[in-house]
Amino acid sequence: MHFDLSDELKQLQAKARRFVEEELIPHEREVDETEALSAKVRDRLRRRAIEEGFWPMNVPKELGGLGSSVLAQIVVQEQAGRATNGLWSFVGGPYNALMQCNEEQRAKYLEPALRGEWAAAYAVTEPHAGSDTTNLKTRAEKRGDRWIINGEKWFVSGGESSIAIICHALTGPGEETLFLVDHGTPGMRIKRIPRFMHRHPDRHPEILFEDCEVPDSAILGKRGEANSISKAWFREERLHIAARCLGAAQRLIEEAKGWCAEREAFGSKLYEHQAIGFMLADSATELFAARLLTYRTGWEEDAGASNPKELHAKAAMCKLYAAEMANRVADRVVQIFGGRGYCADYAAERLYRDVRVDRIWEGTSEIMRSIILNGVMKRDLGRLLG
Numbered sequence: 001m002h003f004d005l006s007d008e009l010k011q012l013q014a015k016a017r018r019f020v021e022e023e024l025i026p027h028e029r030e031v032d033e034t035e036a037l038s039a040k041v042r043d044r045l046r047r048r049a050i051e052e053g054f055w056p057m058n059v060p061k062e063l064g065g066l067g068s069s070v071l072a073q074i075v076v077q078e079q080a081g082r083a084t085n086g087l088w089s090f091v092g093g094p095y096n097a098l099m100q101c102n103e104e105q106r107a108k109y110l111e112p113a114l115r116g117e118w119a120a121a122y123a124v125t126e127p128h129a130g131s132d133t134t135n136l137k138t139r140a141e142k143r144g145d146r147w148i149i150n151g152e153k154w155f156v157s158g159g160e161s162s163i164a165i166i167c168h169a170l171t172g173p174g175e176e177t178l179f180l181v182d183h184g185t186p187g188m189r190i191k192r193i194p195r196f197m198h199r200h201p202d203r204h205p206e207i208l209f210e211d212c213e214v215p216d217s218a219i220l221g222k223r224g225e226a227n228s229i230s231k232a233w234f235r236e237e238r239l240h241i242a243a244r245c246l247g248a249a250q251r252l253i254e255e256a257k258g259w260c261a262e263r264e265a266f267g268s269k270l271y272e273h274q275a276i277g278f279m280l281a282d283s284a285t286e287l288f289a290a291r292l293l294t295y296r297t298g299w300e301e302d303a304g305a306s307n308p309k310e311l312h313a314k315a316a317m318c319k320l321y322a323a324e325m326a327n328r329v330a331d332r333v334v335q336i337f338g339g340r341g342y343c344a345d346y347a348a349e350r351l352y353r354d355v356r357v358d359r360i361w362e363g364t365s366e367i368m369r370s371i372i373l374n375g376v377m378k379r380d381l382g383r384l385l386g
């Protein structure tokens with residue numbers, strides 16, 4: 001048994017860390033203050049990510065992507081998670097739902113996404129349906145070869161800047177389908193853009209569909225496939241969130257270590273006060289455990305060692321543990337920095353705000369626990385935990 005990354009992955013890790021330090025971190029304060037990035041900076045970051053081989057990692061080579069292993073994606077996402085303010089979104093790849101594009105849709109949606117020209121927005125959540133998607137109300141009704149969509153979607157990340165919205169709608173009893181709805185389609189409009197705890201360059205608008213008419217050819221994948229397509233996205237993104245939480249926690253611990261070794265109070269270095277030093281010890285231990293869990297799950301997916309149902313539960317374990325861990329670490333590190341930890345000049349303050357959403361989006365921690373419990377009750381424990 002050995003747990004080390006291959007030389008190739010170590011090189012990728014070092015390259016990703018350099019990219020994050022040199023290209024992403026310098027823009028943190030600007031995004032924090034303005035919630036925006038100029039088109040010029042966006043273009044540059046996308047171009048640089050493509051040049052370095054950090055985009056589009058999740059798309060297979062047959063479809064024009066880099067076909068990176070899951071572990072390679074985790075390694076890069078982890079480094080990206082060091083950057084605050086959603087700058088990590090410049091590495092990785094588009095929503096994997098776009099791989100369901102048919103020939104005609106590929107040229108319009110997938111290929112520009114692979115070139116980094118746009119990133120889609122995925123609209124599932126509604127005012128009365130978040131965790132419980134059985135409450136979804138958005139409907140698409142068939143009239144001839146057209147579909148009429150009515151409904152309201154909330155928290156649509158990137159919904160302002162994407163050229164189309166992937167809209168999850170009911171198309172019949174128990175039948176849910178994804179539609180690619182172009183911005184500018186009559187009947188689809190942004191209703192409101194709420195403010196959130198974090199400041200990202202891509203905001204999260206509420207989007208209204210009012211008798212919004214789209215052709216049959218707007219269906220993404222096949223009719224009735226919305227849930228299976230979304231599930232594949234959740235599995236990928238939950239692992240990526242876990243990986244980014246590792247990077248966030250690593251940066252927090254590094255910053256706290258430097259501060260503890262330098263700052264003195266009552267005649268001792270901060271870390272020599274056990275109340276402070278032990279916060280670092282706990283943080284290091286929990287980060288190490290979360291990293292092993294996440295890397296191991298990525299490795300299992302690459303090796304085909306677990307089936308999709310087992311991976312679904314394991315990805316939930318990774319997201320649950322890493323997100324909760326990163327929040328505990330961020331809270332401790334803000335405390336270790338004292339008043340500075342509460343000041344936006346310091347990464348600790350920004351990461352404290354940033355990692356909070358990782359316990360909520362792409363399935364809350366409570367929903368992750370339900371998925372894990374389901375896995376525990378239904379699957380073989382030897383395979384799940386062995």
Ligand SMILES: Cc1cc2nc3c(=O)[nH]c(=O)nc-3n(C[C@H](O)[C@H](O)[C@H](O)COP(=O)(O)OP(=O)(O)OC[C@H]3O[C@@H](n4cnc5c(N)ncnc54)[C@H](O)[C@@H]3O)c2cc1C
Binds near residue numbers: 366
């Ligand atoms: C910044 C941000 C960006 C987002 N981006 C997107 C996006 O791009 N596309 C999209 O579709 N959605 C997006 N979301 C929505 C996100 O996925 C939901 O907020 C999340 O799934 C929770 O749903 P909810 O907010 O309706 O909370 P609810 O489902 O109402 O849950 C409220 C609380 O009840 C708990 N709860 C619910 N059910 C149970 C249960 N069975 N057992 C125990 N506890 C339970 C939850 O864990 C939570 O603590 C985004 C959210 C945020 C904050």
